[in-house]
Amino acid sequence: MGNILEVKDVAKYFGGVKALDGVSLTVPERGVIGLIGPNGSGKTTLFNVVTGFYVPTRGEVWFRDERIDGLNPNEVYLKGVVRTFQIPRLFSSLTVLENVLLTPPRQEGESVLKAPFTKKWSDQEVSLAKKAVTLLRKFGMGDLINSKVAELSAAHMKMIETIRGLMGDAKLYLLDEPAAGVAYDTAVDLFRFIRKLRDEEGLTFFIIEHRLEVLMDFVDYVYVLHNGKLLAEGKPDEVVQDPKVIEAYLGG
Ligand SMILES: Nc1ncnc2c1ncn2[C@@H]1O[C@H](COP(=O)(O)OP(=O)(O)O)[C@@H](O)[C@H]1O
Ligand SMILES: [Mg+2]
Structure with a gap:
């Protein structure tokens, strides 16, 4: 190869x-x-x-x-080509899930950031959210899904930055x-x-x-x-x- x-x-x-x-x-x-x-x-x-x-x-x-x-x-x-940053670039006023869902590549339609505030989620948004929840649980952060990033430890912020990087295709x-x-x-x-x-x-x-x-x-x-x-x-x-x-x- x-x-x-x-x-x-x-x-x-x-x-x-x-x-x-x-x-x-x-x-x-x-x-x-x-x-x-x-x-x-x-x-x-x-x-x-x-x-x-x-x-x-x-x-x-x-x-x-x-x-x-x-x-x-x-x-x-x-x-x-997707990268993560040495110092996590997260939105502290948003939840863990909202941060992980930000800007996955090649998403159809509008920003997924808006998804939590709309009544109806598209199939694509639902499958991305499922993927995010699966990844967060896999790394022991299932309990933190709805926590505000501002409340997290530095280690958790680092993990979330990495998980967000892995969300795309x-x-x-x-x-x-x-x-x-x-x-x-x-x-x-x-x-x-x-x-x-x-x-x-x-x-x-x-x-x-x-x-x-x-x-x-x-x-x-x-x-x-x-x-x-x-x-x-x-x-x-x-x-x-x-x-x-x-x-x-x-x-x-
Ligand atoms: N934007 C920048 N402006 C000026 N100097 C920089 C900039 N970015 C990195 N450097 C310098 O380049 C060198 C390499 O930095 P960096 O790539 O951050 O190293 P590492 O990630 O291996 O710690 C260092 O001397 C750093 O100070
Ligand atoms: Mg460096």
Whole structure:
């Protein structure tokens, strides 16, 4: 099988800061691929370039056989690339369910946000709501469905951000630190679920995660960024033993 994503010699400069400095990597179809590196190494910037939030200073981004650098975020999203954010972007005055139902891709008709306030739900809205409830229950948040997001813990907000990302019918999911601030057991459940989505639905995941002890059991392959460049890549057990990688993490 081919690659769903190909990043070719991508650079992104902010003034004198080389956030990315010539990164090339591929994500295979149906992969669960990790992206790690110390703080400030360029991970989130790479996701921003891939999803159209930033135009790269140099280089190309390909989604299957289409070049996508230069497209805007909505155009990239409509191709089937969905991301989540390191800091959850949720509406605190809305409920958990309303937040999860916000803007799934390719919805027919009007915004699903309006659905809770209309008398009659369409079939599509009902099936999306069912999917949302199923996902929330699966992650132990069934009791919180009607809670206001403002009342939740940071860990729950993080989970809801990730679950919202999984609501669509995208092909490639970019998850930015899905397990940050989440209890170990919940993080393991989340990664098991991601593997299941790959195995049963054929989805592809590219995952930034700081918590290596969780990530390493669940990814097929890992890329390591350091100072905007690729420092190492390989199978998780190889990468964690790589002296270059250990030094980068210890040296900061
Ligand atoms: N919008 C921006 N403007 C200026 N500098 C930025 C911007 N975004 C990121 N950077 C810088 O680029 C580098 C990489 O940041 P980032 O991609 O957020 O790293 P990571 O996600 O690996 O922690 C850092 O030095 C950061 O300060
Ligand atoms: Mg980041």
